[in-house]
Amino acid sequence: MDKPSPAKRMIPISLPLLGEEEQAAAARPIGSGWVTQGPEVAAFEKEFAEYAGAAHACAVSNCTTALHLALKAAGVGHGDEVITVSHSFIATANSIRYCGALPVFVDINPRTFNIDPERVEEAITERTKAVLAVHQIGMPCDLSALLPIARRHGLALIEDAACAIGSEILWEGQWEKVGKPHGDAACFSFHPRKVITTGDGGMITTRHAQWDQQFRLWRQHCMSVPDTARHHSDRVIVEHYTGLGYNYRLTDIQAAVGREQLKRLPSMIVRRRELAERYVKLLSDIEGLVLPHEPAWARSTWQSYCLGLPEQASQIPVMQALKDLGVATKTGIMCAHREPAYVSFPLCHPLPESERAQDRSLLIPLFTQMTEDDQDYVVDCLHKILNATA
Ligand SMILES: Cc1ncc(COP(=O)(O)O)c(C=O)c1O
Known part of the structure; x- marks a missing residue:
């Protein structure tokens, strides 16, 4: 059997x-x-x-x-x-x-x-x-x-x-x-x-x-x-x-x-911010990976945690490799002007940074109940996949 x-x-x-x-x-x-x-x-x-x-x-x-x-x-x-x-x-x-x-x-x-x-x-x-x-x-x-x-x-x-x-x-x-x-x-x-x-x-x-x-x-x-x-x-x-x-x-x-x-909100935010800080410590050695920037005048809830991919890494293959290892991700935030519902709308200003952010970034797991073990696993998977593309 x-x-x-x-x-x-x-x-x-x-x-x-x-x-x-x-x-x-x-x-x-x-x-x-x-x-x-x-x-x-x-x-x-x-x-x-x-x-x-x-x-x-x-x-x-x-x-x-x-x-x-x-x-x-x-x-x-x-x-x-x-x-x-x-x-x-x-x-x-x-x-x-x-x-x-x-x-x-x-x-x-x-x-x-x-x-x-x-x-x-x-x-x-x-x-x-x-x-x-x-x-x-x-x-x-x-x-x-x-x-x-x-x-x-x-x-x-x-x-x-x-x-x-x-x-x-x-x-x-x-x-x-x-x-x-x-x-x-x-x-x-x-x-x-x-x-x-x-x-x-x-x-x-x-x-x-x-x-x-x-x-x-x-x-x-x-x-x-x-x-x-x-x-x-x-x-x-x-x-x-x-x-x-x-x-x-x-x-x-x-x-x-x-x-x-x-x-629950105050303790949820404390935990989310701890996890975000931990991601900084654990991911900062991946070459070319861009970690999110929190200006000195801002404190984020980290509703999502968004990484900029290294130049050589392709977004969808990286997402698929993470999914195969059991880590859910999303592409960077969408751009409305690229959707069929907006194609007929005049685009008055170029949006290179918006498009690049959508195409070259990745949202990774972050939620209050996430354990350090979960987070270490996500980090290990990212190391494995992104170091293989380097
Ligand atoms: C930036 C932003 N604005 C507006 C909305 C719409 O929120 P709701 O689903 O509550 O209508 C969302 C939801 O994802 C959002 O992310």
């Missing part, structure tokens, strides 16, 4: 950390009977705002809808231009198109994978309404350079912070959380690939009370009196629909899970 082959080791690129606490929390709204946009959502918003140091936080169905609402609040409409990066998940560019506006893509700084502030200023026209800057894979973008540009030209600055809950920037001598926000609004994702998850989900923080009010109307079809208020009133209240809104609600089941995830 053949001996059973040993189970193949498989290290995922990421893994959500969900436990009994989240299971118990999800049961709470189910038991209470209030399962959408009710007390758990209100509590999650309050706790999120406290964590980020934000004046206002409004929960929505995901980060894509958060971006749509933030851009609308900034007055982005038909025929306007919004300066952003192509080098991001496609949701960033799509949210601009939902407003009837044109994404104007500019190149990235190859060291941080974030929007290059110098390219932003060159791309401003009389139709520019906003800058949509991404804190890519958790690395804060250079807000201290971007904000004065936006203010000088009267543009809104919206932060795509999908991956950046818990990231920090050094701001006027103090470490502050991304999402305070430093721009006009910041949008977060709770998709399972993010640092914390509610299955799907999103949050918008803003410094403007009026924007926050507007988000609350839009996320529920512009209903004049929310159902929570009607429910708790002794008087009969009839609601009206004051404009064109959307169903962008978060459920109470998701929010209850999110509240537990927020409790």
